Amino acid sequence: MGMTIAEKIIALAAGADQxxxxxxxxxxxxxxxxxxxxxxxxxxxxHSKLNTPRVADPKKxxxxxxxxxxxxxxKTAAAQKKMRDxxxxxxxxxxxxxxxxxxxxxxxxxxxxxxxxxxxSHTCTYGALGAFGTGVGCTDLLYxxxxxxxxxxxxxxxxxxxxxxxxxxxxxxxxxxxxxxQIGAGGASYQVMEFCGxxxxxxxxxxxxxxxxxxxxxxxxxxIFEPDEIALKWLTDRxxxxxxxxxxxxxxxxxxxYTFDLDKIVPVAARPDFVDDVVPxxxxxxxxxxxxxxxxxxxxxxxxxxVGAAVVKGRxxxxxxxxxxxxxxxxxxxxALEEGLIDTFMESGAIVMNPNCSVCWGSCQxxxxxxxxxxxxxxxxxKGRAGHPSSKVYLGSAATVAASAVKGxxxxxxxx
Amino acid sequence: MSVGKIFKFHNDLDTDxxxxxxxxxxxxxxxxxxxxxxxxxPEFPVKVKPGDFVVGGENFGCGxxxxxxxxxxxxxxxxxxxxxxxxRIFYRNAINIGLPVIVCRQLPDAVETGxxxxxxxxxxxxxxxxxTFSCTKLPPYMKKILxxxxxIASLNREEV
Numbered sequence: 001m002g003m004t005i006a007e008k009i010i011a012l013a014a015g016a017d018q019x020x021x022x023x024x025x026x027x028x029x030x031x032x033x034x035x036x037x038x039x040x041x042x043x044x045x046x047h048s049k050l051n052t053p054r055v056a057d058p059k060k061x062x063x064x065x066x067x068x069x070x071x072x073x074x075k076t077a078a079a080q081k082k083m084r085d086x087x088x089x090x091x092x093x094x095x096x097x098x099x100x101x102x103x104x105x106x107x108x109x110x111x112x113x114x115x116x117x118x119x120x121s122h123t124c125t126y127g128a129l130g131a132f133g134t135g136v137g138c139t140d141l142l143y144x145x146x147x148x149x150x151x152x153x154x155x156x157x158x159x160x161x162x163x164x165x166x167x168x169x170x171x172x173x174x175x176x177x178x179x180x181x182q183i184g185a186g187g188a189s190y191q192v193m194e195f196c197g198x199x200x201x202x203x204x205x206x207x208x209x210x211x212x213x214x215x216x217x218x219x220x221x222x223x224i225f226e227p228d229e230i231a232l233k234w235l236t237d238r239x240x241x242x243x244x245x246x247x248x249x250x251x252x253x254x255x256x257x258y259t260f261d262l263d264k265i266v267p268v269a270a271r272p273d274f275v276d277d278v279v280p281x282x283x284x285x286x287x288x289x290x291x292x293x294x295x296x297x298x299x300x301x302x303x304x305x306x307v308g309a310a311v312v313k314g315r316x317x318x319x320x321x322x323x324x325x326x327x328x329x330x331x332x333x334x335x336a337l338e339e340g341l342i343d344t345f346m347e348s349g350a351i352v353m354n355p356n357c358s359v360c361w362g363s364c365q366x367x368x369x370x371x372x373x374x375x376x377x378x379x380x381x382x383k384g385r386a387g388h389p390s391s392k393v394y395l396g397s398a399a400t401v402a403a404s405a406v407k408g409x410x411x412x413x414x415x416x
Numbered sequence: 417m418s419v420g421k422i423f424k425f426h427n428d429l430d431t432d433x434x435x436x437x438x439x440x441x442x443x444x445x446x447x448x449x450x451x452x453x454x455x456x457x458p459e460f461p462v463k464v465k466p467g468d469f470v471v472g473g474e475n476f477g478c479g480x481x482x483x484x485x486x487x488x489x490x491x492x493x494x495x496x497x498x499x500x501x502x503x504r505i506f507y508r509n510a511i512n513i514g515l516p517v518i519v520c521r522q523l524p525d526a527v528e529t530g531x532x533x534x535x536x537x538x539x540x541x542x543x544x545x546x547x548t549f550s551c552t553k554l555p556p557y558m559k560k561i562l563x564x565x566x567x568i569a570s571l572n573r574e575e576v
Binding site: 024036037038040041044045049050051052067068075076078079119120121135136137138139140142143146147151153185186189190216217219221274276361362363367380382383384385389 | 454
């Protein structure tokens with residue numbers, strides 16, 4: 001029986017010829033990533049719970065401070081210091097202020113064929129390059145760091161056949177929210193979402209990151225694209241080489257198959273408080289907003305800033321809206337500066353922040369108050385996700401968010 | 417195991433509701449636990465007693481991978497979480513820290529918050545309102561981690 005890309009990556013990491021869905025295997029981890037959301041607990045456990053504290057291979061571990069940057073309180077500063085000191089002591093790569101962890105990992109580390117554990121649910125982003133990235137908690141991360149290995153239950157794979165190409169004014173984020181709306185928040189639970197088909201070839205690596213990143217919002221263990229010539233060129237341009245380039249076999253087993261015609265996708269929005277409550281954006285037009293957010297590991301890349309800047313150029317942000325623009329990384333920020341996008345945002349009245357998770361995780365910048373409404377390119381719209389439990393978060397594309405910031409109420413870019 | 421009281425929550429209950437982001441960088445789980453379920457039931461940390469149960473619907477624990485979510489439930493003495501289905505990261509995290517997570521398709525619809533429940537991990541059954549429901553048994557690999565008190569305890573045991 002043939003294997004899927006995900007199964008081949010697990011087989012390679014397990015040293016097995018063949019694996020199949022439902023098997024549990026011990027695997028060698030190629031990389032581990034941990035951020036300031038949980039690393040202070042990992043470090044505490046390292047010191048207090050282990051019989052034999054050690055780091056199997058520090059070169060495989062990356063620590064990234066991205067959630068509360070810069071620190072917002074003495075307690076946060078203490079948690080981050082713990083992380084910084086540990087990284088220094090053990091020779092672990094450490095980044096602070098460089099960007100959102102998944103963006104930094106994609107820019108600097110991830111290679112096709114790798115099996116990567118990240119102590120963050122959106123680690124599934126790495127499938128854009130044909131790697132198997134999956135989110136874990138801090139105990140799993142600690143075990144991996146100490147032993148260099150872990151256990152994996154081989155997941156089933158769902159095939160998403162993409163056809164056509166996205167129309168003008170419609171973005172990968174609209175596509176992925178549409179998919180999640182259709183299959184539901186548990187629609188790919190414990191499974192791999194494999195994207196393929198002619199439509200996949202129309203998507204850049206950055207576009208693929210948008211799709212893979214949100215896979216966890218459908219419950220997926222990870223999402224993956226075949227590392228084709230687009231992905232391999234992207235990798236080579238950054239001076240890296242693949243661990244392995246896998247394709248799914250003709251006779252690989254898929255538990256389910258869906259087809260999505262990209263030509264038929266329209267701008268959509270996810271309504272509070274669930275990511276799978278997705279409707280055409282026109283249905284929520286007119287909802288008054290207090291804040292708009294353009295950023296995050298899902299939608300804070302240069303493409304998204306270009307889209308947002310084109311919308312606000314020559315316009316003013318609404319008087320009653322705070323518009324937060326947060327480039328996903330230092331590289332993205334520098335590129336945006338070079339292209340004059342930051343000037344455009346600043347001239348429009350936007351607040352441009354340093355690269356970090358910002359209000360997407362609701363604990364640092366731009367937290368919203370009682371009954372306030374945010375429209376966001378972030379990853380989630382759960383109850384209270386961006387601040388007060390009574391506040392509301394709508395999710396939309398960079399174009400929809402920027403247009404809404406100008407109008408002061410939710411609208412699509414073509415309605416300005 | 418013994419009888420405990422049920423606290424029931426909705427489908428697609430996400431980990432932000434179990435413990436909100438603004439508390440995740442507090443120094444210890446004990447400092448976080450007083451904020452468990454704050455957005456849905458601020459009195460939960462006071463009302464819940466050691467041995468009580470959290471019951472959920474489909475996709476319990478979806479969203480963020482924060483291990484603080486099962487962590488605060490365990491620290492408050494929650495005996496087990498019983499749900500129709502679990503989001504995978506929460507499920508794995510719970511087992512790794514030694515908090516039993518039990519899949520039971522029928523029970524959640526038959527109970528309400530305040531009901532009493534008895535859980536037998538060995539029989540794989542949950543009893544509430546005079547009715548006994550069968551639960552899905554854990555795969556042996558995960559059962560072993562759980563029975564040893566979690567992943568790190570099992571690692572330490574291997575190294576003795």
